[in-house]
Amino acid sequence: MTGGKCRALAVVAGLGAALYAVAPAVASGDPVHGTRRALVPAGVGRTDAPQPAATKAGPAFVCAVTITGSVNGGLVVPSGERYCLKGARVNGTASVRGGGDVIIEDSTINGGLRSTEGAAGVRICSSRVNGTTTIQNGQNRILIGADIDDGSTECPGNTLHGAVTITSNRGVIELEANWITGGLTLIGNEGVAFEGSDEGAEIELNRIAGPLICQSNSPAPVNDGLPNKVTGPELGQCAGF
Secondary structure, eight states: OOHHHHHHHHHHHHHHHHHHHHOOOOOOSSSOOSSSOOOOOTTSSOOSSOOOOOEEOSSTTSOSEEEEEEEESOEEEOTTOEEEEEEEEEESOEEEOTTOEEEEESOEEETOEEEOSOOSEEEEESOEEESOEEEESOOSOEEEOBSSOTTOOOBOOOEEESOEEEESOOSOEEEESOEESSOEEEESOBOOSSTTOOSOOEEESOEESSOEEEESOBSOOBOTTOOOEESSOEEETTTTO
């Protein structure tokens, strides 16, 4: 090996060591965040059971953090990050901050799901939420169950034990093949069923134990010819759904 090549390799190795040395473990209020767990001295901070490791991904269009296993004390998805829960169990409320994005697959949330600050996106597939689900002021797609419908990727329905409220969002909305035990309310949303459509939110093939209420949505919601089973009243734009 020539002297020039040796010097180049030494420089690269030195830069790599320097970058690793200055990259701190992240300590935050979230149970998991970053490429590895924060190093916290004994007796300081959370006293919950050890949390699962989170893995960092590369490009912005994939998961920034992927979570599996149990998370105690709830979970907060920070602004500008996409968290993916796959086979996870969150004991506490899951919250999505403005600009955050969450994908929940084959997971359970014991404490409800809350997104009121303008999430970039919410996707829930084949999962269970024990508690209320509130999604407000979102700026992108809200997908809660959709089995290869309208060109979307497969997303089996969910069990939502609690009221579901979706208000003042500005993006695609679809709820399909879910079991909702506390009623469903959509108010003041502005978004089509899917790109290129002139129809509003799709609400189809759901079982709803409670009222189905739709008001001031533009365009109006549709069931796409796939009726829901609703045990409570069907009011407003969703009458007869």
